[in-house]
Amino acid sequence: MITLQGKGVFGGIAIGKISFFTREERKIKRIRIEDTKNEIERYTAAKDAAGEELGKIYEKALQEVGESNAQIFEIHRMMLEDQDYNDSVANIITTQEVNAEYAVAITSDNFSQMFASIDDDYMKERAADVKDISNRVLKHLTGNDGEQKEKAGKFIICADDLAPSETVQLDKSAVLAFVTKAGSANSHTAILARTMNIPAIIGVGEGLLSSYEGRMAVVDGFDGKIYIDPEEELLAMMERRQQEEEEKRRLLLELKGKENVTKDGQKIKVYANIGGVDDVAAAFVNDAGGIGLFRSEFLYLKQENYPDEELQFAAYKKVLESMSGKDVVIRTLDIGADKQIDYFQLAHEENPAMGFRAIRICLERKAVFKTQLRALFRASVYGKLCIMFPMITAVEEVQEVKQIVEEVKQELKTEGIPYREQTEIGVMIETPAAVMISDLLAKEVDFFSIGTNDLTQYTLAIDRQNPQIDRFYRPHHQAILRMIHMVAENAHKEGKWVGICGELGADLSLTEKFLAMGIDELSVSPPMILPLREKIRSLTVAEKRDALLNEIL
Numbered sequence: 001m002i003t004l005q006g007k008g009v010f011g012g013i014a015i016g017k018i019s020f021f022t023r024e025e026r027k028i029k030r031i032r033i034e035d036t037k038n039e040i041e042r043y044t045a046a047k048d049a050a051g052e053e054l055g056k057i058y059e060k061a062l063q064e065v066g067e068s069n070a071q072i073f074e075i076h077r078m079m080l081e082d083q084d085y086n087d088s089v090a091n092i093i094t095t096q097e098v099n100a101e102y103a104v105a106i107t108s109d110n111f112s113q114m115f116a117s118i119d120d121d122y123m124k125e126r127a128a129d130v131k132d133i134s135n136r137v138l139k140h141l142t143g144n145d146g147e148q149k150e151k152a153g154k155f156i157i158c159a160d161d162l163a164p165s166e167t168v169q170l171d172k173s174a175v176l177a178f179v180t181k182a183g184s185a186n187s188h189t190a191i192l193a194r195t196m197n198i199p200a201i202i203g204v205g206e207g208l209l210s211s212y213e214g215r216m217a218v219v220d221g222f223d224g225k226i227y228i229d230p231e232e233e234l235l236a237m238m239e240r241r242q243q244e245e246e247e248k249r250r251l252l253l254e255l256k257g258k259e260n261v262t263k264d265g266q267k268i269k270v271y272a273n274i275g276g277v278d279d280v281a282a283a284f285v286n287d288a289g290g291i292g293l294f295r296s297e298f299l300y301l302k303q304e305n306y307p308d309e310e311l312q313f314a315a316y317k318k319v320l321e322s323m324s325g326k327d328v329v330i331r332t333l334d335i336g337a338d339k340q341i342d343y344f345q346l347a348h349e350e351n352p353a354m355g356f357r358a359i360r361i362c363l364e365r366k367a368v369f370k371t372q373l374r375a376l377f378r379a380s381v382y383g384k385l386c387i388m389f390p391m392i393t394a395v396e397e398v399q400e401v402k403q404i405v406e407e408v409k410q411e412l413k414t415e416g417i418p419y420r421e422q423t424e425i426g427v428m429i430e431t432p433a434a435v436m437i438s439d440l441l442a443k444e445v446d447f448f449s450i451g452t453n454d455l456t457q458y459t460l461a462i463d464r465q466n467p468q469i470d471r472f473y474r475p476h477h478q479a480i481l482r483m484i485h486m487v488a489e490n491a492h493k494e495g496k497w498v499g500i501c502g503e504l505g506a507d508l509s510l511t512e513k514f515l516a517m518g519i520d521e522l523s524v525s526p527p528m529i530l531p532l533r534e535k536i537r538s539l540t541v542a543e544k545r546d547a548l549l550n551e552i553l
């Protein structure tokens with residue numbers, strides 16, 4: 001049994017086989033070959049194996065998705081037998097005396113470019129098919145069959161690291177747990193793992209070898225450990241713990257529909273943090289009172305190009321409709337720092353966390369911002385939308401944002417497109433500057449939501465992405481708690497509501513203090529909703545309020 005220690009970012013036990021996350025990109029080298037006849041035979045064997053594989057995929061697809069959808073695999077099989085394609089590969093191997101991989105890659109490029117240049121939609125689509133079949137042959141030639149999506153069953157996904165965009169694109173139903181060599185507990189990937197209710201461990205280091213592929217393992221997200229080839233005794237103990245956890249969840253489900261009220265009658269809203277339309281189900285299952293943070297940037301991260309107004313409108317409308325009149329706080333685009341998107345072509349920065357990100361990008365690239373605002377306001381008639389702006393540091397920024405909001409509303413009005421006039425406008429309080437001017441910001445907006453992840457980063461001067469300094473990331477720091485208190489006071493003086501949507505909102509050891517401060521809403525990852533509600537219902541706060549507040553002053 002091999003034991004590796006990392007940092008657990010979402011508790012839970014997972015038992016299953018390891019599958020390494022591989023990026024589809026393959027680097028093909030041009031290698032000189034003397035025995036070209038043997039190389040052509042290698043190619044033919046790989047092509048036949050690819051054809052056989054396509055046959056199996058076709059049969060499976062036929063059962064699962066019906067004949068018309070399965071057809072594409074039959075077409076791919078026929079394309080593999082195309083005379084021109086095969087002649088091209090053989091010709092490159094023979095005339096240039098090169099390896100089969102290189103010949104397939106060149107043929108793939110040439111043929112797909114040729115198809116792409118034809119002015120016919122059907123033919124253009126064939127370009128992607130050529131690439132697809134070539135990749136399948138390459139997979140058999142290189143022996144690298146790491147295409148995650150085609151593996152049946154559920155796996156413990158292991159990786160060097162996972163970018164947020166890669167995490168959102170994983171087929172969640174096939175993931176038992178995440179384990180990464182690198183990563184930080186406060187990264188977006190870790191946050192996503194929590195949102196997805198998946199046990200996750202980060203930072204296990206180089207001991208996580210790719211040769212463990214396919215081996216049985218146990219992930220203990222509570223202790224941050226992964227056991228490879230677990231001993232029988234440990235396996236039995238973990239299975240028991242897994243059952244206990246499930247039992248606990250069942251118990252918590254009994255809370256569904258009950259009010260979030262302390263024993264002495266103080267009420268608080270408990271909402272869900274989500275990353276996309278798919279997460280609404282988790283919010284539902286956990287009986288969220290609303291959506292307190294929809295990180296809209298994940299919509300952009302999933303795309304290869306700017307999501308247009310229609311695509312965004314459809315997503316926002318769906319979430320609003322699904323939440324049937326409950327609050328839905330959608331945060332506008334918050335990219336930059338660890339959330340990089342190629343098509344935005346952001347310049348390299350020495351210090352991206354303090355660089356061109358979030359609202360700064362939106363104010364500079366007004367067309368992108370207005371497209372999102374149009375989609376949001378159009379969707380506003382389908383539910384109770386609250387729009388929230390990230391990374392605010394100045395009153396002037398909020399005024400500029402409000403000016404653009406007015407322009408968008410005016411345009412919609414002129415075009416006769418309906419929107420909900422009462423749509424609330426709020427800002428995230430996640431910079432020390434925003435805290436210090438929260439009295440002024442409260443006059444400008446309808447609500448605040450405190451982003452403790454960035455607030456901690458900027459206040460304690462600690463890069464949330466850097467695993468080396470995780471131990472100095474002190475979210476319970478007096479400075480942070482005082483700031484939250486100050487923001488709550490300033491919001492309430494202006495009659496505005498204040499929530500917490502950073503990870504600290506789910507910290508049950510602080511729930512009592514947040515209630516003492518009068519926080520109106522806590523927005524947490526869906527699996528934390530029920531434990532938090534259980535905690536709230538177990539507390540008596542009023543009699544201890546002064547003592548609780550004195551602890552932080």
Ligand code: PEP
Nearest residue numbers: 430451452453454501502
């Ligand atoms: C935060 O900073 O606390 C927050 C909720 O935003 P994000 O984690 O997406 O930066």
Ligand code: MG
Nearest residue numbers: 430451453454
């Ligand atoms: Mg933030």
